[in-house]
Structure formats: structure tokens, C-alpha cells
Amino acid sequence: MLSGTEARIRYLSVAFFAQGVLDALAKFAQSGSAVGLDATLATAIRELGAATGTQPAERRPGDVRAFRNYEQVRTLDEVSNQAGIQKIIHILEDLLERRNTGHIAEQRRELNDAIDFFFHLESHALRNFDQPIESLPSGMRELCKAS
Amino acid sequence: MQSELAGLLQDAASLDRFVRFLKEFCEERRASHHYLPSSVSFFHYVHQLAEKTEAFLQDLIGQGEAADRSLRVERLKLAVVKAFWTILHGLIKPAADAHTLKIPAPLLGLLEQQLHALGTFSKSQVVTLLSPDLNYFQYRTGPLRGLAAQLTLFVPDAPPFPEGLGFIAIPYSQESCLFTNLLLYHELGHFVFETEDDAARLLPQVDSALTAVLAAQFASASEALRWWCRDRLLAWCEETYADLFAASLIGPAYSFASIELFNLLALLEEPHSLKFGNDHPAEAYRFHEQLNYLTTSGWWAALGEVRTEHQELIEKLAAKKEEEYEYRIPDYPQLGDLLIEAFLLMRAAVRDLAAETCGGGAADTGPFIAFNKTIWKYLVNATVPSTLNLEGKTFYPPDVATINSGFLFSLASLGALLEKIKGYESNKPQVSDYGRVAGRIELWTMKAIEDHALLSKQQKSEINGCFIEK
Numbered sequence: 004m005l006s007g008t009e010a011r012i013r014y015l016s017v018a019f020f021a022q023g024v025l026d027a028l029a030k031f032a033q034s035g036s037a038v039g040l041d042a043t044l045a046t047a048i049r050e051l052g053a054a055t056g057t058q059p060a061e062r063r064p065g066d067v068r069a070f071r072n073y074e075q076v077r078t079l080d081e082v083s084n085q086a087g088i089q090k091i092i093h094i095l096e097d098l099l100e101r102r103n104t105g106h107i108a109e110q111r112r113e114l115n116d117a118i119d120f121f122f123h124l125e126s127h128a129l130r131n132f133d134q135p136i137e138s139l140p141s142g143m144r145e146l147c148k149a150s
Numbered sequence: 151m152q153s154e155l156a157g158l159l160q161d162a163a164s165l166d167r168f169v170r171f172l173k174e175f176c177e178e179r180r181a182s183h184h185y186l187p188s189s190v191s192f193f194h195y196v197h198q199l200a201e202k203t204e205a206f207l208q209d210l211i212g213q214g215e216a217a218d219r220s221l222r223v224e225r226l227k228l229a230v231v232k233a234f235w236t237i238l239h240g241l242i243k244p245a246a247d248a249h250t251l252k253i254p255a256p257l258l259g260l261l262e263q264q265l266h267a268l269g270t271f272s273k274s275q276v277v278t279l280l281s282p283d284l285n286y287f288q289y290r291t292g293p294l295r296g297l298a299a300q301l302t303l304f305v306p307d308a309p310p311f312p313e314g315l316g317f318i319a320i321p322y323s324q325e326s327c328l329f330t331n332l333l334l335y336h337e338l339g340h341f342v343f344e345t346e347d348d349a350a351r352l353l354p355q356v357d358s359a360l361t362a363v364l365a366a367q368f369a370s371a372s373e374a375l376r377w378w379c380r381d382r383l384l385a386w387c388e389e390t391y392a393d394l395f396a397a398s399l400i401g402p403a404y405s406f407a408s409i410e411l412f413n414l415l416a417l418l419e420e421p422h423s424l425k426f427g428n429d430h431p432a433e434a435y436r437f438h439e440q441l442n443y444l445t446t447s448g449w450w451a452a453l454g455e456v457r458t459e460h461q462e463l464i465e466k467l468a469a470k471k472e473e474e475y476e477y478r479i480p481d482y483p484q485l486g487d488l489l490i491e492a493f494l495l496m497r498a499a500v501r502d503l504a505a506e507t508c509g510g511g512a513a514d515t516g517p518f519i520a521f522n523k524t525i526w527k528y529l530v531n532a533t534v535p536s537t538l539n540l541e542g543k544t545f546y547p548p549d550v551a552t553i554n555s556g557f558l559f560s561l562a563s564l565g566a567l568l569e570k571i572k573g574y575e576s577n578k579p580q581v582s583d584y585g586r587v588a589g590r591i592e593l594w595t596m597k598a599i600e601d602h603a604l605l606s607k608q609q610k611s612e613i614n615g616c617f618i619e620k
Binding site for chain 1: 226297300301304363365366372374375379479481
């Protein structure tokens with residue numbers, strides 16, 4: 004059988020993912036440094052897209068994926084609703100497009116929104132890591148209609 | 151109110167003490183005990199990572215002034231690094247407890263040898279952990295390895311997690327046993343499943359099965375709910391795969407060992423044996439799949455006329471009707487039935503996957519059929535069956551044959567050995583006598599495995615997996 008550590012590692016993967024994005028965004032906000040920002044933002048957009056079902060579910064061999072099982076997707080759901088996540092995806096896409104314009108001030112508010120989002124995601128993932136809880140997803144009644 | 155900088159310093163100091171303790175603990179244990187190379191690799195990794203973490207913490211504090219907002223981010227970074235160390239903390243003590251005097255070293259040697267024979271696992275190593283739980287576990291190292299790689303983003307020059315390292319835990323009470331520890335083969339199956347990323351390979355078929363049963367409702371469900379369903383099916387597939395993997399490599403002895411453990415845990419009584427759990431298929435299903443493999447591979451017939459209670463129980467469980475399986479989800483019983491229906495569509499895919507992995511590594515029935523009776527003759531005379539004399543020739547039977555024969559003897563013919571003990575009265579059976587003699591059979595079988603490892607190195611000729619000396 005699998006160990007109870009597995010669920011905790013799943014939450015920790017989300018925390019690592021959020022910390023990676025947070026680190027890049029914080030550096031960009033503080034010093035304008037965009038080193039590694041492109042790749043980080045592209046990964047974040049792809050991961051959040053997969054978590055919201057706008058990209059197909061997949062587990063590519065060897066990849067560390069942030070949202071590839073129920074515990075991870077649920078952690079994201081607990082932090083924000085679908086509209087909120089879509090908003091963050093748009094902010095990241097916008098940052099990716101305009102990062103080199105030098106107008107950080109214009110992007111400051113959006114940047115802070117994104118930083119707050121990933122800060123809360125990471126904090127929440129760490130809370131789940133410390134105190135893993137089992138809960139069922141919503142919408143099961145609808146699935147039962149298939150019978 | 152405490153400033154963010156003071157808080158950061160406090161967090162860093164706390165983590166520094168934690169890491170130093172773990173580093174010194176590993177060093178102290180390594181100096182006073184002997185470990186298998188796999189454990190040494192792990193302790194070496196801990197040591198290297200501890201040094202890099204200590205340097206990272208010093209640099210972090212040295213950077214000093216920053217905006218409070220940035221310090222909050224840095225404190226959170228410390229929290230994730232600490233969480234990673236928390237995972238290692240959970241592995242270090244059980245690994246340190248499993249020094250070579252406390253583990254079934256000959257069996258672990260055989261296990262690793264069989265693992266290496268599976269092509270892509272030629273350099274894999276298994277760290278044994280002694281667990282306080284009365285169960286066997288496999289710790290996933292894939293995600294841990296991924297996290298260790300990501301750790302370099304925060305901890306400069308953090309070493310990579312050792313390649314090909316797996317972690318398997320055995321109950322500390324079973325350290326000297328042979329037969330129950332055959333369940334390690336199941337845990338090895340989990341390790342192989344994870345390493346080959348078989349979940350990724352099965353996912354499209356899982357989605358197809360769920361779509362076939364849940365239809366449009368699955369497509370329109372939330373992503374969290376879809377993953378919850380997928381996770382159930384993937385976990386059940388993996389458990390079944392690990393069973394088939396174990397049965398392929400070690401034969402019916404694995405199923406017997408499962409019966410021993412499940413009986414101990416009272417999992418084989420109805421209705422429990424019919425119930426699916428979140429991570430496990432029903433025991434009845436698991437034995438159905440094992441029996442199917444053992445029958446098609448010829449192992450079940452190879453057991454011959456010997457009939458033990460274990461065989462009967464396996465057949466009884468395997469014969470349960472699928473309609474009797476149950477997965478209880480509070481308030482949603484229909485959904486449980488639907489998930490089982492979808493899972494049963496995965497049966498062939500899981501069988502194929504296990505067969506593909508094990509391939510040429512699957513245990514052959516030939517040597518067991520050839521030597522079983524002779525091994526029994528040795529055991530009933532309290533002799534280690536590592537060197538057999540048969541029709542004027544000397545044979546060193548392969549380990550899988552010896553293990554299956556020894557286990558079967560222990561289940562079917564313990565009485566014959568007891569009768570030979572001076573002063574034993576069959577009309578006054580003593581539990582302690584049975585226990586002591588059963589332990590002896592395990593010991594002799596284990597010794598035969600140990601001998602075989604040495605003898606096979608000395609012999610040059612090998613015929614059908616048996617070393618022979620004219």
C-alpha cells in the first residue's frame with residue numbers, strides 16, 4: 004500500500020509550484036528582473052489552465068505537475084473559484100506579453116494581485132500539508148444520474 | 151510587535167537546528183551500524199543537502215534588509231524548505247533503524263537481483279525502512295525527486311535526489327521473517343509502477359472507461375470531481391498491478407503471504423473482503439486476479455495435489471461474483487457501483503501492463519516442479535535445502551522454487567516435522583511448538599537463499615535456472 008506521506012507530498016508540490024511563481028514575480032516587482040520569468044509564467048499559465056479543465060488532463064512521464072490529482076486541484080479550488088483563477092491566468096498572460104515594456108508601474112496592481120494569489124495558494128497548500136483532510140468533491144449527485 | 155526580519159531570523163534558526171540534528175543523527179548511525187549501499191546513498195544525500203541548506207540559511211539572513219512584503223515571501227520559502235525536510239525526517243529514523251542486523255538481508259538481496267533483471271531497473275536500489283505500523287508501504291520517490299530538483303530554485307546547489315532509489319517499509323515485528331516479507335514484492339511493484347510512470351500510460355484508458363460508464367456527466371463534471379474519480383481508478387489499477395507483479399516474480403508464495411497478513415488484519419471476512427476502499431480494490435477482486443495469473447502461468451497446477459487452507463481461501467475469494475463488490479461512498483451508493491463498473495473495464499489493460507513489465511523476469515514453474523518433493527524431504531529432516539542430491543547429481547535449486555516449496559511445506563506439513571521432535575505429543579498440541587517449528591522452516595529457507603547467492607557465484611554451469619554439479 005502507499006504511505007500517508009503521499010498526500011502530504013501532493014500538497015507540498017502545490018506549495019513548491021506557488022513558491023516558484025511567487026519568487027519570480029516578487030523579484031520582478033522589486034527590481035524589474037525578468038530572469039527566468041518567461042518560463043515560470045508559461046508554466047504557471049499551463050498548470051492553472053490544466054487545473055481548470057481548459058487544457059487536457061495529462062501526466063507526462065517525469066514531469067512534476069502541480070495539479071494532477073484530486074488533492075492538488077481541491078487545494079486550488081479552496082483558494083479561489085474558477086472566475087478568480089481565470090483572472091489570474093489573464094494577468095499572467097498580460098505580464099508575459101508586456102514584461103519588456105518597462106512600464107512596471109502600470110502593471111503594479113495586477114502584479115500585486117498575482118503575488119497575493121500565489122502567496123495564499125502556497126500558504127493554503129502548506130496548511131493542507133500540515134493537516135491533511137479528506138473531503139469529497141461537490142457534484143457527486145449529478146454523476147449518479149448516469150446510472 | 152515582532153518585525154518581519156526578526157521573524158525570518160527566528161524561522162531560519164529553527165530550521166538550521168532541525169537540519170543540523172538530522173545530519174548529525176545520520177552521521178552517528180552510520181558510524182555505529184552497518185547498512186546496505188542503498189541506505190548509505192540516502193544518508194549521503196541527507197548530509198549533502200543539510201550542508202547546502204545551512205549555507206542557504208546563512209545567506210538568507212546575510213542579505214538582511216528588504217521590504218516587509220519581500221520578507222513575508224522569504225518566510226514562506228523557509229516554510230516550504232522546512233516542509234521538504236519534514237518529509238525526509240519521516241524517512242530518516244525508519245531507515246536508520248533498518249541496519250543489516252535488523253532486516254531480512256538475503257531476501258532483500260534476491261529482491262534487488264530480480265529488480266535489476268527487469269532491464270531499465272539495472273541500477274535501482276531499495277532503501278528498507280522499519281515501520282511501527284503492521285503493514286507494508288512503498289514511499290513514492292518520484293514526486294520527492296521532483297521536489298528535490300525544484301529545491302535548487304531556493305537552496306543553491308541542492309544535490310539531486312539519488313537516481314533509482316526506492317523506499318519500502320516493513321513492520322519492525324517482521325524483521326526476521328521470510329514468508330510474510332514476500333509482501334515486499336508487492337511494494338516493489340508500486341515502485342516499478344511509479345518509476346515507469348504507468349499512471350500516465352493508463353490515464354487515457356481510465357478516462358475512456360469513466361466516459362463509457364458515466365457518459366456526459368463525467369465530461370461536464372468539475373475538474374476536481376473528475377480527478378477524484380480518476381484517482382480512485384488509478385489507485386485500484388496500481389494495487390492490482392502490484393499484486394500481479396509480485397505473483398509474477400515470486401509465484402503463489404506471494405498470495406500465501408497476502409493471506410497471512412490479511413488474516414492478521416482480519417480483512418478476509420465477509421463483507422469486508424468484498425469492499426473496495428478509496429485506494430484498494432476488494433480483496434476478493436485482488437485474489438481473483440492473482441488466481442487468474444497463477445492459473446494461466448501454470449503455477450496453480452504446479453502445486454499438485456497439495457491442498458492447504460490458504461489455497462482454498464484464495465479460490466473461495468476469487469470465486470465471488472463481481473455484483474457483490476461494493477464501494478461505499480456515503481450518500482452516493484450508485485456512484486460507487488458506477489466506479490467499480492468503470493474499473494472492471496480496466497482489467498485487461500492492467501494485466502497487459504504487468505505482463506509487459508515482468509516479461510522474462512516472471513518466475514518459471516519448472517524448477518519448483520522438479521525439486522519440490524526433494525526440498526520437502528530435506529525440510530522434514532531439518533536440513534537446509536540449498537544443496538540437493540537427486541539421482542546421483544547435486545543441484546542448487548533457484549530461490550523462487552525454494553521459497554515456494556518451503557512456504558507450502560510450512561502450510562501443509564508442519565505436523566510431519568513436529569512428529570520428529572523428541573517428546574512431542576500430537577494429542578496435546580502446543581502453540582509454542584508450532585510457532586517455533588514454523589520459525590525454523592523460515593530460517594532454513596532463508597539460509598538456503600543465502601547459500602544459493604554464494605553457491606551460484608562459484609558455479610559456472612547453469613541449466614534451466616538451476617546450478618548443477620555432476
